[in-house]
Structure formats: structure tokens, C-alpha cells
Amino acid sequence: MNTAREPLFHIVKRDGVPFPKALAIRAAAVLLSLVACAGVIFALTGMNPLEVYSAYLSGAVGTNRRLWMTIRDSATLLLIALAITPAFKMRFWNIGAEGQVLVGGLATAAVMIYGGGAMPTWLLFTLMATCSMLAGMVWGLIPAAFKARYNTNETLFTLMLNYVGMQLVTFSIVFWENPAGSNTVGVIHQATEYGWFPDLFGQKYGLNVLIVLSITVLMFVYLRYSKHGYEIAVVGESENTARYAGINVSKIILRTMALSGALCGLTGFIIVSGCSHTISTSTAGGRGFTAIIVSWLSKFNPFTMILVSFFLVFMEKGAIQIASQFNLNENASDVLTGIILFFILGCEFFINYEVSLRRHGRKEIKGWARS
């Protein structure tokens, strides 16, 4: 018998593994990725791997200010991830969060610039929040309408709208330039702080965190316990089943993308009003894309997203710290984030499939990763 021709590995889909084991596999992947990152940093800087980790800690949470920056950015990333989750659960590949956040931020900046000081604070904030959500909603509804009516590919449509949104921002910057010729908007109302988030509990970003955490809880309830959430799950699983159940698929697509877009727009509001106090093409800063990964890795569970987004921002801040320490480019963080993502994406395989090694003939099958 020619045993050399037998397959070396034998892969079988499994019905799901116990939760602790799935968790262990993921933890192992994260650990491996951290080791790989430390290896990369060592190769580039010659830094002792242990120092690398302490530099990470110091960069991300080393001082009160750094800790709050990490929290602030995690909250922003988390909110975008929450925003796109209903659409993703519906299998609507909205990779246009970047653009939806931008137009939301743009609407906020417009209200802030033209309305700051001209109306009572409560009205200003109401207007900013409403306009940002409306803008994001429109940006989300355009591809949704075409998807619902003509089944136009939403992945590429939403992707293209990101850049249309970006051009809208550069278009507006021409009018809002400050100082003239800088091609940026500068900090809006720097002196008066009109339309800036107030401190909450003595914390500059307290309000950001409060809003995002409330939305996290609401989103959890919405997806898990509401009729809307049920409809989203059915449409995502099978459009045929949805039609069979009398669900109007087009309506659900439009409604869900309106919600998704509006929440992205709201993120734009929180970034402009609560963080940067300015608008530029990098206001979203690629977080619209990272959020997709956060949502996916969290299996659409809002509470898991808190952890995942914190972890990613933590790693990013740490890497930036190390890069600046060695006078290297801060894009090092993207490289490291990429490596971590590769590991986590790859490990899902070992949760969904069982790999057996074949040894000496067919009778003996050595189970690997078998519980």
C-alpha cells in the first residue's frame, strides 16, 4: 500500500467547541501575536522584549493623561464598531463607516462654526447631534437604497462613498480655513469653547465614555431582545426565510442602514465636539475600517467589543510610544495591529474545525485539539 500518498492532515468541521476552550484558543492567539510583535520590535530597535512590554504599558496607560487618551480613543472605536454591527449582522457589508463618520463630523463642524455663540448651548448641542446623525444616515441610506432596489454591490458602493465624503470635507475646508492658507480648519472656537463637550465628573472625556457605554448597553438589548434585532438576524441568515416570514427585506435593509449610518454620524459628532474640535480628512483616521474588524472579532457582541477595541487602541498607543522613543515612524502601530489581527483571524479556524493527523494506516487516528 502506498501510504505516502495519504493526506497528512485531515480536517473536519466541528459543531462548536465549549466556551472555555474557544477562549483558550483565542488567548493563545493573542499571546502568540504579542510574542511576534515583540520579535518585530526587537529586530527593529534591539530593545529587550521585556522592555517592549513595559514600554507598551507606559505608552498606553503610563500616565493619567495617556490612560484617558486610550480610553477616549477606545470609546470612539467602540462606537463605530457598535454602529456598523446591525448592518453586519444583516450581512450588509458596510465598509463605508469611514465616510459616514466624516460627513457626521462635517455636519457637526458646520453647526459649530455657524451656530456657536448664536444660540443657547442646549440648542447648539441638539442641532449638532441631530445634524450629524442625519448626515450619517443619508450617507448610509444611499447605498442601502440601491442595494434594496437593484441589489447593487454594497461593499464597493460604500467604499467609494468614503472618498466622496472625504472630498466634501476638503471642499468645506476651503471655506473654513483658519488661519488662511493653512488648508486646515484649525481648532474651532478655541477661545470660547462653543460647542465643546463639557467636563463630566471632572473628566474631560467623561461625557464621551458615558454616551458610548450607554449606547453599548442599548445596542446589546436592541440586537438581542428587540423585534428589530430579530428581523435583522433573520434577514442576515436568509433572505428567503425573511420573505417567508413576511418580513419586508428592503424595509429592514433601509431601516438598519439608517440606524448604522446615524450612529456613525453621531461618532463624527463625538469626535469633533468631544475630542479634536476640528475637522479634516483624517477625522475618521481609518477607524471606520478597524471597527469592522472589531465587530467581526467580537462576533457582534457589544460587550466583547469593549475589550477588543480597548486592546487594539492599547496596542496602538504602546507602539506609537515605542516608535517615538526610537524616533521611528508612528505607523509602526499599524504594522503591529496588522500582525495581531492576522493571528486572531487565523485562530478562528481552530475553533471551527478539527484537525487530525494521520499516522501509520487508517485505523489509528490521532485526535488533535479534540476535547
Add this chain to the structure above:
Amino acid sequence: MGTILIFIQNAIAQGIGILYGATGEILTEKSGNLNLGVPGMMYMGGIAGLIGAFLYENAVAEPVAAVGMLISLLCAFACATLGGLIYSVLTISLRANQNVTGLALTTFGVGFGNFFGGSLSRLAGGVGQISVATTASAYRATIPILGEIPVVGEVLFSYGFLTYLSIAAALALSYFLNKTRQGLNLRAVGENPGTADAAGIDVTRYKYLATCLGGGIAGLGGLYFVMEYSGGTWTNNGFGDRGWLAVALVIFAQWKPVKAIWGSILFGGLYILYLYIAGLGRSMQEIFKMLPYVVTIVVLVLASLRKRRENQPPQGLGVAYFREDR
């Protein structure tokens, strides 16, 4: 007349990088893999080519342009192929979600390019501005006599060799897909991997090869921008969003490489049209810069209205294949 000539030349110059990306992505998508990591792989190719040439020029007292060119070409292709390989391992062998993996690869690749682009001089011991003028001169060399013929020569023969290589690559891909056994097999893999498998085609091998080679070809787009377009220098985020335009061009061309050639020139033209319309204010210029994206959206919508079977994406696009799935 002169302006139109320059416009066409510049449109082609803008389009070639996108064409590389699109050609690579067509090859990839024909195997059923939607790789949204194209921008990342283009950055990887660009920076690797630059590093290769830089190390060579620094190591040798009198660098030879042709050698630098060869080294950078190989480096760019190899590094971008590596990007395709990462994507392949994750999506084909480990069956990770294609969209998410592609986006992660873009994050990684763009970061990779910008990081090394921004840190190269520091890592090399502080040599200041990175420039590989010698190597770039080989890329920028045009066809001697032909390029000097007025009008015809200027439009057709005034480019570096990467421009012609890109068109040759697109034509070769078209021939491969339509006229060869392997091309037929590859299309079957993308349309219906189960069928291809049952016909005895090694689906995994085809997917790996197409995706890795596709990545390598896309990487040459990055090299083109660094060498021919920017003359051997690096600017962070210098490619802008051209990687995504390449993805858009695939749809615009309906997965046909020859259509992608015309499409790339059109996209290049739309990209710079604002510079050639008299009397545009600064703000209106920004509006004009939306054109390539808006046109892609229009094409996308039109394609979804017309539903011709031959113009649709490969049926198996975006789906991982597992033979024993049941």
C-alpha cells in the same frame, strides 16, 4: 492641442499604477478571492522596491541603473507576493473571512509602507532624505527615437518601461484567462470551486497561485508610483487612495483585463481632470476630484441594472471552499 496632449500623457501616468492593481486583483478575483488588501500590497511593493534600490545604491560606490532596477523590481514583486501569501494562508487554508482579512492586510501593508518609508533614513543610520535617483532614472528612461515623434510619439512612446509592462501584463492575463487550459481551470475555480474540484482541479493550488501572483502584480503598481511617478522618493500616504481605485476599476472593467486598460486611462484622466478645466476655484476643484468615485458608483449601479450573466462577478467570489462541507 498641447494641453490635450499633456492631459492624455498625465492621465496615462496616473492610470498605470491603478492598472497594475486592477490586473492583479482580476487575477485574484477570478480564483474566487476578493482581496481588499490591494492598497496594502501596493504600499508593500512600493516600499520594498525602494528599500531594495536604496540598499543597493548605498552599498555600491557607483551604482548601475539597470542593476538597481532589477533589484527593486524583484524586491517589490516578492514583498507584495508575500502580502498575497498572508491573505492566502488566512483565507484559503484557515478560512478566515475574506473582507475582514483584506482590510487587515490593508492596515498592515499601508502601515508597513509608511513605517519603513518614514523610518528608513533613521534605520539606515540617519542619511537624510531617501532618494534612489540612479535606479529611478532607469525606470524613467523612455524609448529613444520613437518618443520624439511629435504627437503620436509623445502620446504612445514617452513613458518608462513599467507603463508598457503593465499593458503587456493585462493583455497576457486576458490571453491566459480566455485561451489557455489553466485559464479555463482558474475561471472554473472562481465560478464554482466544487465543480472545479470534482473535475480534478487542485482548487487550493490555483487559489494560492492566483492570489499570490495577483498580489505581486498589484505591488508593481506601488513600485510604479515610487520609481516612475515620484522619481525614486517616498512620501507618506503618497499613493492616496489609488489602491481602492484599483478595486473599483476591476468592477468598472467587469473582470476583463483589456477593458481595464482603457478604464485605467479614463480613471487617470478623471483623477486629474480638475487641473485642466479653466476657471475652477479651489472649492470646485475638490468637487471635481470626486469624479472617479462617482463614475465607479454609476458603473456599479448600471451593472446591477443590466444583469448580463457574462458581466457578473465570479459566482464563488468571497466564499471559502471546503470540500467536505455538508
Add this chain to the structure above:
Amino acid sequence: MEKKIAVEMRGVTKRFGSVIANENVCLDVRRGEILSVLGENGSGKTTLMNMLSGIYFPDEGQIFIEDRPVTIRSPRDAFELGIGMIHQHFKLVDVFTAAENIALGLPGPMRLSLNEVRRKIMDLANKYGFEIDVNQKVYDMSVSQKQTVEILKVLYRGAKILILDEPTAVLTPQETERLFRILRNMREDGKAIVIITHKLAEVLALSDRVSVLRKGHSVGTVQTAGATVQSLTELMVGKRVTLDIERPDPVRPERRLDVKDLTCVNAEGITTLDHAAFTARSGEILGIAGVAGSGQKELLEAIAGLQPTTEGSVTFYPKQGDPVDTTHMNAGAIDKLGIRLAFVPEDRLGMGLVGSMDITENMMLRTYREGHSFLTDKRGPRKLAERIVQQLEVVTSGVSSPVRRMSGGNVQKVLVGREIASAPSVLMVAYPVRGLDINSSYTIYHLLNEQKVKGSAVICVGEDLDVLLALCDRIMVLCAGKVTGIVDARTATKEEIGLLMTHTEGVIEEGEAG
């Protein structure tokens, strides 16, 4: 004279997770013979043959080709050994032509010469008696044409051993006869042919020997010459079965549903349902018979509001109140009008249920809208789920495990259980026992009868004529989208229905008084 053995499988076992598909199966096929592999749905016939064709790899056991032990690791290995399989779901690329599909995966010079391929195909077609247009795109082909391409693909590769998985399931009797003729030609040519089937008549008409599988085990191989329908049935199901389905007489039948001139045209512009007309009455089971793809799916879906219609009307007659015209309404609108229409579709996990959800959540599918709360109420559905699990003896690890992980019979019980829970006035079921074992099938027949006695108008699309004749009160026959006749199931014969299934012109009037 003993013919030479072409393939032998010895002690083959295949498991999927905890499910055993085949255990210690032995089988051999000789050159110049047709072997039938007979077994009920789910008895492991296809899995077994997939191990010969390289789709699956056996966990245990050994395969011999002409007495030589071999390892078949992939379809390519199978081709090299001369094995070709024609799958039930055709493995063809839709946007390719017949010739391109046949050329797929073949070795040869890099440049592909389709002309040569076409010539060779025509030679083969003439040799065995196929009709084919080599330049036709697969998406333009009929089922029988696609099957022709599949068989030619295998022959083109020089296969000496042909395996056909349920080749007649989708063919008309005429097409079946033509296929059999071709298969006999191949047998004369010395090919070894395996036919996977559960149709006894075909086994007897075509094959030389029969190998019977039951629940993944081989239970014996017999010469067809000495076999009868009765003896094969016994081997197949393990015990003597007479179709002992009860059939209570209809009590005070009343009109519940009126369908007039209903016509559907699909996306390719082909008329899939052609002026179908009938009436369904309470307390009665109306069977629908026809070759697969004769418009059964379109008819039920059009009534349920899932399929656009171009002509005709659908009218419901509730127990109380005025008739309601639901023509052109979608499922949601019909539901809003309060019409109690239950529908068990053919595609259970792709339409009737949500595979990733548990039983409780699937119970909510039809009723989750009830109440004014923004949130869903899971208490009622959970109770219903528990009741169904208990009453219908659903085997599951709990009401909170995804229905996708349950077996076909249990999935069907959950689906039927939910649909009848609403006390429907019209109940439509499509292929209700497909893939189910005998016990589950009888549970389903019993449930349908129960609904009939309760006064529902039951419409049942089936494929097994014996079952339809034993279960239904009337049988409507569809052929190419047209109603070719409605007969009284108590008096009609199988031959009569078989004739109507292939009959395209003229409509035989309803036999009984209505």
C-alpha cells in the same frame, strides 16, 4: 461466465463528527454490468460513492481497483483510476459552454483547442447515442441536457467505471428511457456502471445486480433476476412494510382556496406556471404530483405570496366572513389580513427555518410581531417549543441549540409543528417526508391527517406516487407548469397519474363531483 471485478470496497467506514454515514461497508462492481446501490434517503449511498470519486476520504477500509489496492485522495486520483461520478447536483459551471465544461481540468498543452474538444465530444455522442449542442451555455440548458454534459464529461476522460447518483430523479419517463438505452450501450461496451437510486422499478428494469444499504451498513447484494419489489423492499427497510396510511373520509368539505389561471414567469422569461387552476377544500388532502420542476414550487410560493404572478387570481374563503382576494400580495400582507395560511416549504433550513437559531427563536418566526412592545416576547414561543419537542418526540440537545445541528427528521418535525400550531385553515406542505426515515414519515402523515380531520384544507406536494395515492383524497398532476388533471386518489392508478405527468396537451377533467 464471471465478469472481471472493476472496483471493490472493503470494510469502508466514514464518520461526520459523531454521525456515522457508512460503517464497514463492502461492495464490488464488475466490468460490463450495471449495479444498483439501493437504499432509503439517508442510508449513506451517496457518501459511499463519494469516497470512490474522491470527494470524501474514508476513515477506515480499503478500495481496490482491478484487485489492486488504491488510495483515492481527490477527484483527480479518481479520474486517473478511470472512475467518473455524475452527481445529483450537477457540477457544471453555468457561464461556460458544454465544450468548456467538458474540457475543464484536463491535461494537455497549455493552449486550449476547443475545436478538438468539440470533435471528440461529437464522436462520443454518436457512439452512445447522445444529443448535444456543444456551444450551448449551461445556464440555457434543461436538466436533461445538463445531465448529458455530465455523462459526456466523464466519458471524455475515458472513465471505465461510471457512478450515477439518482440520475432519474429529475427526468421525465421518456428522458429516463433514453438514458437507460444509453447506459445499456455503455454496458455492452464493457463499462462498469453504478446507479444510486431508491426507485425499485428502475432497479428491476435496468440493473444486473443490486447492493442494498440500510442506515450506513451493507445488508446484502442480490442478482436482479431473482429479486422482486417485495424482497428488495424488505432488504431496504429491514421489515415488511405495507403502506398503511390511514385515510379518513372528508367531512362536509367546504371551499377554502380558489386558484384561477395562475401564471408565473421566472427571471429568464420562462413560464414556470401556466394558467394553473384548482380549488382546495376543508377536510381534504389535495396531493400534487409531477416530475421535479413542473411548477410545484412556483405554485405553492405564488399562493404564499413569495413569487410574483403575471396572471390569474388567488382567493381565500375563511370559515367566517367574506372571501379575500390575495392576488399579488406578499406574505406579510397576507398575514396581516389574518388569513391562517401555513406553509412547509421544500427548503426547510433555507426558507422555513433559520438554521443558526434555536427552536424557540424559530417558533417566533411567524408570530414575533404580535403585541405592541418594542421587544420580543419569548415566553410563548418557548412553551410552544417545549410542547413540540415533547409531543412530536423531537431529538435535540435542548430547545436552545441551533436547529441546523439537528437531523433532517427532527428539523421537519419542528417546522411542521410550528406551522400547524396556528390552527391553519389552509396548510401547504412540499415534499414533507423527503430525507426522513420511515418512523418520522409516519409521524408527518399522521399530523397531516390530524389537520385534515380538524378541518384544514391540506395541499401536499409529493414525489412518491404510492404515498400520494394512499394519503390523499384527490391528486392534481402538474406537467411543465400546467395542470394536466385532477383525479380521485381512491380510484386512480399509478399508470394513470404517470401518464398525466408526461402529458402536455389537453386537460383531463376532474373525475369526481365537486
